Amino acid sequence: MIQDGRAQDFDVGGMVRVRLIGAGPDDANRASRQLGLDPTEPAGEADLTIRFEARLDVPAPLRIIGDDEAGFDDGGFVILGRGSARAIVPFDGLGQAGTIVARRGAGVPHLVPIINLTMLGKGILPLHASAFTYGGRGFVAPAWSKGGKTEVLLAFMAAGASLIADEWTYITPDGRLSGFRGPMRLLAWHLGQLPNLRRRLGMRRSLTLAAVDSLRGGGHIDVPPADLFGPERCSHSGQLDEVLLLVRSSAPGISVKPIAGRTVAERILFAHLHHRLDLIGRYWQFRYAFPDRHSDVLDDVAGRERALLDPLLTDRPAWLVEHPGRVDLRRLVDEIGAARAEVAVE
Helix, strand or coil, X not given: CCCCCCCEEEEXXXXXXXXXXXXXXHHHHHHHHHHCCCCXXXXXXXXXXXXXXXXXXXXXXXXXXXXXXXEECCCCEEEEECCEEEEECCHHHCCCCEEEEEECCCCCCCHHHHHXXXXXXXXXXXXXXXXXXXXXXXXXXXXXXXXXXHHXXXXXXXXXXXXXXXXXXXXXXXXXXXXCCCCEEEXXXXXXXXXXHHHHHCHHHHHHHHHHHHHHCCCCEEECHHHHHCHHHECCCEECCXXXXXXXXXXXXXXXXXCCHHHXXXXXXXXXXXXXXXXXXXXXXXXXXXXXXXXXHHHCHHHHHHHHHHHHHCCCXXXXXXXXXXXXXXXXXXXXXXXHXXXXXX
């Protein structure tokens, strides 16, 4: 159990250190689930500090933006929730070391996108992708949301891969991989194809998922990766060797073919623009409140990403993997393997 109130750190891949001060158990446990990390004792300087308070003292009156979405006074910008202050976020400092003040029990708005900006500010690429090592090589599998990141990860894990990240992968300029290993979202049809994982989950969890799936036509359960594969197969890092760009298709079969790394980079840029919409919307609210204050990282986020993506992807083998939504997981591994063998990846 995470203790109440004490300072604690989350070390994201040895790249960004997030420090929680005064967090309640719910806040700390929520952060731990999101990041797939256990807290550690504070050490050194934090890259992002989040200070929790029982109540945020916000001057009145506030100037309100939108339908009670945010407010501001002459000094600061406040994100609102259910009619009260939820967090004070210095948007002009995002991407650099800074402090967010949050109301205890209300969560931290935009925590993962803010960590991603902090990575970018340090010259590290955040990639919306799963990542794993297989056959001695490191793979990243980027996709649009619901594009198959979990499916390709499950498929290769069932074939003996080791997990690096399941949702966001972080890549240094020299190609080192790390990332989040938060709970994996499993559907009933996933376990229908992977009986070993069903047995590992146990009868109670499997029956719960089957019941939810039959009642709602597509329920899910969230399971920590270590519960599925064991901690020994949830590695902490790897090296980027190949890219699998995942695209869902209305065609019934699986298609795997080489694709230029530059094309992958361009697609990823637009996928990331979509992922940042909520955060960018908040930033525009901030700029409305304070037109003369801005974030250098947010203002040039696409340019910074392009500068990192191009050298990382240009000379690495990349594959366009088109697949139906409910893909045959075993065949997915076979088809990717066959395409790689035909091109003779070194």
